[in-house]
Amino acid sequence: MLRVDKLSKNFRSFQVLKDIHINANEGQIYGLVGSNGCGKTTLLKHIIQVFRQDSGQVYFNDQVVGERSEVIKDFYYVQDDLFFPHGSTLNSLFNFEGLLYDQMSVEKFNKLTTYFKIDPNKKLANMSKGQKKQAAFVLAMSANPKVLLLDEIVDGLDAVIRRKFWNVLIKDVVGNNMTVIISSHDLKELDNICDKVGIMHEGTIIKEEEMSSLKENLKRVQFAVAEDFEGISGDEFQIVKRIQVGKVYFMTLRGNVEAFRKALEERYQVLIFDELAVNLEEIFIAELGGAGYGTEELDA
Amino acid sequence: MEQKNWMHKNTGKLVVNGLKEKRSWFLVSFVILFITVVIIPIITRSTIREGFIIAGIVEVFFLVFINCMIDFSYLHDARKLGYYASKPMTDLQRINATLVINLIYTAVLIGALYIVSLFIETNIYMSLNDVFMVAIPWLLAGILTAGITGVLTGNTIAASLGTIINFTLPLSLLAIINYFFRIVEDITVGFSSNMMFNLFVDKVYRIDILYFVKYAETGMSWSYWLVLAGILCLLYGLLLWLSKRRKHERAGELVVSDGYKHFIAIIIATLLPIAFSAILWQVGFIGKVVNFLILFALAYYLINAVLEKSFRLSALTYKLFGGFIVFFVLFLGIVNFTTSRFEGKVPEASEISSIYVGNSQWIYRQEEEGRPSESRQLYNATEDFMRSASNVNVYDDPETIDSIIQLHRQLIKDQSYYYGTTVMISYYYHNGEVLHRHYNLTETESYEGDLDHVLKEWVNTEGFKRIRMPFIYEEDYLTDKIISDLRLHFEGERYQEISQGLMDRLDVETLRRHLRRDLDFYLAECDKCLQFAIQGKDDYWLYDYDYRSYDRPATPSSVEKLYYLEITFEGEQNRKNFMSIRVTERFESTFQYLETIVQ
Numbered sequence: 001m002l003r004v005d006k007l008s009k010n011f012r013s014f015q016v017l018k019d020i021h022i023n024a025n026e027g028q029i030y031g032l033v034g035s036n037g038c039g040k041t042t043l044l045k046h047i048i049q050v051f052r053q054d055s056g057q058v059y060f061n062d063q064v065v066g067e068r069s070e071v072i073k074d075f076y077y078v079q080d081d082l083f084f085p086h087g088s089t090l091n092s093l094f095n096f097e098g099l100l101y102d103q104m105s106v107e108k109f110n111k112l113t114t115y116f117k118i119d120p121n122k123k124l125a126n127m128s129k130g131q132k133k134q135a136a137f138v139l140a141m142s143a144n145p146k147v148l149l150l151d152e153i154v155d156g157l158d159a160v161i162r163r164k165f166w167n168v169l170i171k172d173v174v175g176n177n178m179t180v181i182i183s184s185h186d187l188k189e190l191d192n193i194c195d196k197v198g199i200m201h202e203g204t205i206i207k208e209e210e211m212s213s214l215k216e217n218l219k220r221v222q223f224a225v226a227e228d229f230e231g232i233s234g235d236e237f238q239i240v241k242r243i244q245v246g247k248v249y250f251m252t253l254r255g256n257v258e259a260f261r262k263a264l265e266e267r268y269q270v271l272i273f274d275e276l277a278v279n280l281e282e283i284f285i286a287e288l289g290g291a292g293y294g295t296e297e298l299d300a
Numbered sequence: 301m302e303q304k305n306w307m308h309k310n311t312g313k314l315v316v317n318g319l320k321e322k323r324s325w326f327l328v329s330f331v332i333l334f335i336t337v338v339i340i341p342i343i344t345r346s347t348i349r350e351g352f353i354i355a356g357i358v359e360v361f362f363l364v365f366i367n368c369m370i371d372f373s374y375l376h377d378a379r380k381l382g383y384y385a386s387k388p389m390t391d392l393q394r395i396n397a398t399l400v401i402n403l404i405y406t407a408v409l410i411g412a413l414y415i416v417s418l419f420i421e422t423n424i425y426m427s428l429n430d431v432f433m434v435a436i437p438w439l440l441a442g443i444l445t446a447g448i449t450g451v452l453t454g455n456t457i458a459a460s461l462g463t464i465i466n467f468t469l470p471l472s473l474l475a476i477i478n479y480f481f482r483i484v485e486d487i488t489v490g491f492s493s494n495m496m497f498n499l500f501v502d503k504v505y506r507i508d509i510l511y512f513v514k515y516a517e518t519g520m521s522w523s524y525w526l527v528l529a530g531i532l533c534l535l536y537g538l539l540l541w542l543s544k545r546r547k548h549e550r551a552g553e554l555v556v557s558d559g560y561k562h563f564i565a566i567i568i569a570t571l572l573p574i575a576f577s578a579i580l581w582q583v584g585f586i587g588k589v590v591n592f593l594i595l596f597a598l599a600y601y602l603i604n605a606v607l608e609k610s611f612r613l614s615a616l617t618y619k620l621f622g623g624f625i626v627f628f629v630l631f632l633g634i635v636n637f638t639t640s641r642f643e644g645k646v647p648e649a650s651e652i653s654s655i656y657v658g659n660s661q662w663i664y665r666q667e668e669e670g671r672p673s674e675s676r677q678l679y680n681a682t683e684d685f686m687r688s689a690s691n692v693n694v695y696d697d698p699e700t701i702d703s704i705i706q707l708h709r710q711l712i713k714d715q716s717y718y719y720g721t722t723v724m725i726s727y728y729y730h731n732g733e734v735l736h737r738h739y740n741l742t743e744t745e746s747y748e749g750d751l752d753h754v755l756k757e758w759v760n761t762e763g764f765k766r767i768r769m770p771f772i773y774e775e776d777y778l779t780d781k782i783i784s785d786l787r788l789h790f791e792g793e794r795y796q797e798i799s800q801g802l803m804d805r806l807d808v809e810t811l812r813r814h815l816r817r818d819l820d821f822y823l824a825e826c827d828k829c830l831q832f833a834i835q836g837k838d839d840y841w842l843y844d845y846d847y848r849s850y851d852r853p854a855t856p857s858s859v860e861k862l863y864y865l866e867i868t869f870e871g872e873q874n875r876k877n878f879m880s881i882r883v884t885e886r887f888e889s890t891f892q893y894l895e896t897i898v899q
Contacts, residue, residue, distance in 0.1 A: 009549075011549060011550075042549075045382065045386075045549075048385075048386045049385075049386075050381065050382055050385040050386050050548055051547075051548055051549045052547075052548075067390050067391065068390050072388055073388040075386075075388070076386075077382075077386035079379070079382040079383065079386070081378070081379050081382070082379070082383075083377075083379035083380050083382065083383040084383075085321070085383075087321075095317075096317055097387070099310040099313050099314055099317065100308075100310070100387045100388055100389055101388065
C-alpha cells in the first residue's frame with residue numbers, strides 16, 4: 001500500500017502542501033483530482049522524491065520512501081511536461097532506463113511499441129505531443145513498476161489512444177497488482193477507471209474515498225412540481241447543488257434520497273421524479289463547492 | 301532499507317552511455333586541438349612551441365567548462381530535473397556519474413595535449429611540465445567547482461557566472477582582506493598595509509599553494525599531492541553537503557540557495573567599491589569609508605534585485621545589510637581601539653641593535669663568494685640580511701640611533717611634509733625582536749613642521765654619513781677597489797659626453813673631497829632633505845626640490861647645467877659596482893672641479 005502521511009511543504013513562505021494524507025492500495029487506480037494549482041503535480045513529485053518534504057512521510061508497504069530507499073526503485077513517474085534527453089530515440093532511452101530499472105522488460109517494450117505503432121528508432125524530438133505521451137507511457141509500462149505515477153497522461157490524446165492507454169493500464173494493474181496514481185483534469189476519463197479518488201484543494205486533500213462509496217453518498221435527482229418550488233429541508237438529506245431548467249429542477253444531494261422524495265411529496269404535488277447517475281465531475285464540483293471553490297456568481 | 305552507495309551499481313555502464321552521448325563533443329574537441337596545436341604551427345612554418353600547447357590548454361579549459369555547464373544543466377530546468385530526479389538514482393550518484401564523465405573527457409583531451417608536448421622542444425624559460433602541473437589541478441578543481449555551482453544555482457547562465465566567481469573566490473577574498481588592511485593602515489599611524497598583506501599572504505593565506513603556482517617554481521613534491529588531495533576532498537565534501545540540501549523545487553531561479561545568494565551578494569557588493577577605491581586614492585579616510593558604504597549599499601541592492609528578480613527585497617536581505625554595516629563599524633572601532641596603543645610605541649635606544657630607515661620594502665643582497673644573490677621583503681629580512689644588503693642603510697651607532705628615535709617621535713606627531721613620501725623605520729632589538737613602522741607623509745603647502753629640525757640632527761651624524769654615503773665619507777672605501785671606468789656627461793645647452801682621458805685627469809680623492817664639502821654644506825642646511833636621507837646607499841640623485849630655496853621644478857632637466865658622473869668600481873672576485881652622481885651647480889665645489897677637468 002502507498003501511504004502519504006501528514007506531508008507538508010512550503011515554497012518559501014507559501015504552504016503548497018498541508019498535512020496531506022493518501023492511502024492507495026495495491027492493484028488500485030487512484031485518481032488525484034483538484035482545482036488548478038492545488039498542488040497535484042507537487043504532491044506527485046514529493047511521492048517520487050524529486051522534491052523533499054518539510055515534514056511527513058511517504059510509505060510503501062510500510063517502508064519509508066526516500067531518495068535513497070530501495071523501494072523507490074519500484075516507482076516510475078511520467079510527468080505532464082515531458083522531457084527526453086537530446087537526440088534520444090525510444091530505443092536509446094529504453095537502453096538507458098534499462099540501466100536504472102531492474103524489471104525493464106524488452107518483450108513488453110516490443111509488444112507495446114507494436115500496439116501503439118511507435119517507431120522505436122525515430123528521434124523523440126521529431127514526434128508529436130501525442131506520440132511522445134505514448135512513448136513515455138510505453139517506457140513506464142516496460143519498467144514494470146509497482147507504483148506508477150501519471151501526471152495528466154491522457155491530456156491531448158485522441159479517444160482511440162486513450163482507450164488503448166486504459167486497456168494496457170487496467171490489464172497491468174490487475175495482472176501485476178500495480179498501484180497507479182493518476183492526476184488529471186479529465187474527470188470523465190477517470191470516472192471510468194479509478195477505484196479511489198483523492199480530491200485536492202489549496203494544498204490539502206479535502207476528500208479521499210473509494211469511487212463506489214463516493215457515488216453512494218452523493219445522489220443526483222431531477223424533478224418537477226406543480227407549484228412554485230420554494231425549497232425544502234430535512235434531517236436525513238442535504239442539498240449540495242440546485243439547478244433549474246424551466247420547470248425541471250436538478251439537485252445534487254447528500255444523504256437519503258427516499259427521505260428527500262417523501263419530504264418533497266409532503267409539501268408539493270410532484271409531477272416527475274427521477275434519480276440520476278452521479279459522475280466524478282458532479283462529485284468534484286460538489287466537493288469543491290463545499291470548500292468554497294467555484295461558487296462565485298458572475299454578477300456578484 | 302537505504303542505498304548507501306555513492307555510485308549506482310551500473311555506474312560503469314551509465315558512464316559509457318554518457319561518453320557515447322559525448323561523441324560529437326570528443327570529435328569537435330579533437331578537431332579544435334588538432335587545428336590549433338598541430339596544423340596552424342605547420343602552416344605558419346612555426347615549430348610547435350609551448351605557446352600553442354598553452355593555447356590548447358586554454359581551449360581545454362573552455363571545452364571542459366562548456367561541457368560541465370551542459371551536463372549539470374539538468375539541475376536548472378524543471379522538465380529535465382523532473383525526468384532525471386525521478387529515476388531510481390540518488391542525486392549524489394547522478395552527480396558522481398556526471399563528474400566521472402567529465403573527468404574522463406578532460407583526461408583524454410589533456411592526455412592528447414601532453415603527448416603532443418612530448419614531441420616539442422621547450423626553451424629554458426618555461427617547462428611544459430610546470431604548466432601541466434598547474435593546469436591539471438585547476439581543471440580538477442574547476443570540474444568540482446562547476447558541480448558545486450550547478451547545485452547552488454537554478455539557471456545555467458547563473459551557474460556559468462557562479463563557477464567563475466567561485467573559482468576565483470580565494471582571490472576575491474584576498475582583495476577584500478587587502479582592502480581591510482588598507483583601512484587598518486589609514487586608521488593606525490605607522491602601520492603598513494603592504495607589509496601586513498605580504499606577511500599575511502606569505503605566512504597565513506597561501507594563495508600560491510592554493511592555486512598551485514608555487515609548484516611551478518619549486519617543482520613536484522609530496523606537498524603538491526597533499527594539497528591537491530586536500531582541495532579536491534574539501535570541494536567534494538562541499539558538493540556532497542550542498543547536494544543533500546538542494547531545493548529542487550527552486551530550479552529556474554538564478555540561485556536556489558539563499559545562503560549562497562546572500563554570501564555572493566555581499567562578496568560582489570564589497571568588491572565593487574574596492575575596485576572603485578583605486579580612483580579614490582586622493583580622498584581622505586572618512587571620504588573613503590563613506591564612499592565604500594554608499595557604493596556597497598547600491599551594489600548590494602542591485603545584486604539582490606537581480607538575484608531576486610524583484611525590486612522589493614526580502615527582510616532577511618535588509619537584515620544582512622544591517623549586519624554587514626554593524627560588522628564594518630565594529631571592525632573600524634576594534635581596529636582603532638586595539639591598534640592605538642601601538643601607534644606611539646618608540647623603543648629605548650638601549651634596546652636597539654640597529655635601525656633601518658629608508659623607503660624601500662624590497663631588500664636586495666648581491667652575490668658573494670659561496671652565496672647567491674637574494675632578495676627579500678622587509679618583513680622577512682633578518683638583521684644579518686639587512687646588514688649585508690646592497691640597497692639599504694642600517695645604522696647601529698648610538699648617536700645615530702638616538703637621532704633616528706627623535707625623528708620617529710616627530711613622525712608619530714605629524715605626518716605632513718613639504719612633499720609626499722614614504723618612510724620605513726625598522727628597529728632590530730638586541731633580543732632578536734623586530735619593530736617595523738611605516739609612514740606616508742602627505743604633501744602640505746606652506747609646511748611649517750619641525751621634521752627638518754630633527755632630520756638635521758640625524759643627517760649630520762657621522763654614522764649617517766658613513767653608512768649612507770660610504771663613497772664619500774668612508775675613509776677606506778677605495779682600499780679594496782679600483783675604478784675600472786669613469787664617464788662624464790654634460791647637460792647644458794647641448795649634451796656632451798666627456799670620457800676621453802678622464803681617468804688620467806680626474807683624481808677620485810679630490811672628487812671625494814669636493815663632494816664631501818658640498819654635501820656637508822647641504823646636510824648642514826638640510827632644507828627638505830628627507831628624501832635624500834632615506835634614499836639607498838650611495839644614491840646621490842639630489843632633486844632640486846630638496847632645496848628649500850628652489851621652487852619645485854617640473855623635471856630635473858629644467859636645471860640649466862649639470863654633470864652626470866658615472867663610476868664603475870671593481871672589487872674582490874671582479875665584482876663590479878656602478879654609481880652615478882648628478883652634480884648640479886648647487887654642488888658648487890664639485891661642479892667647479894669638474895669644470896676644470898673638462899677644460
